[in-house]
Amino acid sequence: MANPGITNTGSAAKLQERLVDIRRNLHLEPELSNEEFETTRKIKAWLKEANIEILDLPNLKTGVIAQIGTGREPIMALRADIDALPIDEETDVPFRSKFAGKMHACGHDFHTTVALGAAYLLKEKEQELQGTVRIIFQPAEETGHGAKDVVDSGGLEGVSAIFGLHNSPELAVGELGTCEGAITAGVDRFEIVINGIGAHAATPEKGTDAIVAASQIILALQTITSRRVSALDAVVVSVTRISGGNTWNVLPGTVELEGTVRTLDVEVQKRIPDTIRQIIDGIGASAGVSAELKWYPGPLATINDAYWAKFASDAAEESGYVTKVLGPSMGGEDFSYYLQHIPGAFVYVGSNSPYALHHPKFNPEEDALLPAAEYYSHLAVRCLNELNTR
Numbered sequence: 415m416a417n418p419g420i421t422n423t424g425s426a427a428k429l430q431e432r433l434v435d436i437r438r439n440l441h442l443e444p445e446l447s448n449e450e451f452e453t454t455r456k457i458k459a460w461l462k463e464a465n466i467e468i469l470d471l472p473n474l475k476t477g478v479i480a481q482i483g484t485g486r487e488p489i490m491a492l493r494a495d496i497d498a499l500p501i502d503e504e505t506d507v508p509f510r511s512k513f514a515g516k517m518h519a520c521g522h523d524f525h526t527t528v529a530l531g532a533a534y535l536l537k538e539k540e541q542e543l544q545g546t547v548r549i550i551f552q553p554a555e556e557t558g559h560g561a562k563d564v565v566d567s568g569g570l571e572g573v574s575a576i577f578g579l580h581n582s583p584e585l586a587v588g589e590l591g592t593c594e595g596a597i598t599a600g601v602d603r604f605e606i607v608i609n610g611i612g613a614h615a616a617t618p619e620k621g622t623d624a625i626v627a628a629s630q631i632i633l634a635l636q637t638i639t640s641r642r643v644s645a646l647d648a649v650v651v652s653v654t655r656i657s658g659g660n661t662w663n664v665l666p667g668t669v670e671l672e673g674t675v676r677t678l679d680v681e682v683q684k685r686i687p688d689t690i691r692q693i694i695d696g697i698g699a700s701a702g703v704s705a706e707l708k709w710y711p712g713p714l715a716t717i718n719d720a721y722w723a724k725f726a727s728d729a730a731e732e733s734g735y736v737t738k739v740l741g742p743s744m745g746g747e748d749f750s751y752y753l754q755h756i757p758g759a760f761v762y763v764g765s766n767s768p769y770a771l772h773h774p775k776f777n778p779e780e781d782a783l784l785p786a787a788e789y790y791s792h793l794a795v796r797c798l799n800e801l802n803t804r
Contacts, residue, residue, distance in 0.1 A: 430784040433531050437783060438509040440523035444498030444516045447554035450476040453496050457551050460530055464537050474567040477553035482536045483546035488801035491548040491576040492790055493749060494529035495522045495555035504774035519776045521581040521765060526551060528579065531787025536794055545798040548573060558601060558712040561751035574801050576758035577726055577793060578749040583771060585764030587782045590730040591740040592761040594720040599676040600683045601712040601746030606694055610703040612667035622702040624669040625658055634693045642689050643682055650676040650744050676744040678715050716750035719757040726759045729796050733789040
């Protein structure tokens with residue numbers, strides 16, 4: 415079955431040109447999480463140009479939810495994220511970010527553009543839709559809390575199935591991958607503050623060395639993966655920041671550590687904070703220092719519904735994609751929050767960038783925009799038809 419063609423948009427070439435213009439406009443002016451006010455304004459303007467309904471959700475400060483179709487159930491949803499990262503861009507493209515320290519290094523400009531393209535295609539066939547499509551332009555994915563804001567706003571009331579899409583630089587343009595079960599990891603952040611007694615570097619016995627204690631803690635944290643959980647449970651513990659001391663001949667009184675824990679199993683994720691506390695309390699006592707854990711819970715693992723994951727993959731094949739079964743990623747996604755409330759699936763489409771996500775030179779291929787928009791549109795139509803049979 416071929417994906418429905420483009421009608422009122424004029425032609426595939428014209429829509430592709432339009433999508434490239436939109437993506438570059440967004441890329442030029444990135445905004446960080448919960449600061450996406452101008453991005454929100456732009457999205458609303460582009461939707462209004464196509465006479466697409468925008469839901470009035472006063473509690474949603476940034477982001478947009480559009481609606482196409484009958485306005486009645488069944489309702490399905492497509493999601494795109496809109497925020498950028500605090501990264502200085504290093505590409506040489508003419509539309510590189512004009513804001514220092516801000517860049518669409520994860521491709522959320524790509525995702526937003528794809529969702530807009532799908533909205534345009536769905537609007538053309540609105541009279542044929544057997545229900546309602548909600549298109550979510552979600553803020554603050556990078557902080558891990560934007561999805562909750564969307565749910566709390568009431569924008570997903572009545573939705574029976576939801577799908578998310580992310581570009582993948584590891585996949586070629588024209589490839590799409592997903593899987594049943596966990597596709598991204600649960601993501602938590604931690605800080606450990608180690609308080610000892612500072613001393614002259616020549617007389618360490620007159621203090622309690624927070625740096626030595628911090629070093630022991632860093633090494634011991636790696637035993638969580640190797641000795642505290644099953645070898646069959648995927649767990650990553652990474653210390654990503656060490657801060658302590660300000661000169662060469664003084665032992666500091668305080669050292670701070672920061673890092674992240676990634677897990678695929680919710681029960682394992684729940685156990686990790688207590689395990690870290692046991693480690694730092696034990697090392698702290700033996701070293702004569704105190705160690706405090708600050709734990710910042712993030713999104714749970716994104717668990718694809720088996721039925722809808724296969725459904726999304728089948729729709730991709732119908733749209734001309736080469737489909738692949740992916741293994742889970744230890745990266746995080748707050749799309750997981752939706753899947754705690756609504757069944758659905760998360761997929762990756764190929765963007766074929768030589769640089770990885772979050773790299774300052776990341777630049778997805780724009781030829782991937784139109785196929786992804788057509789796929790998202792086809793998936794929505796196919797999903798509504800399926801929901802009507804239930």
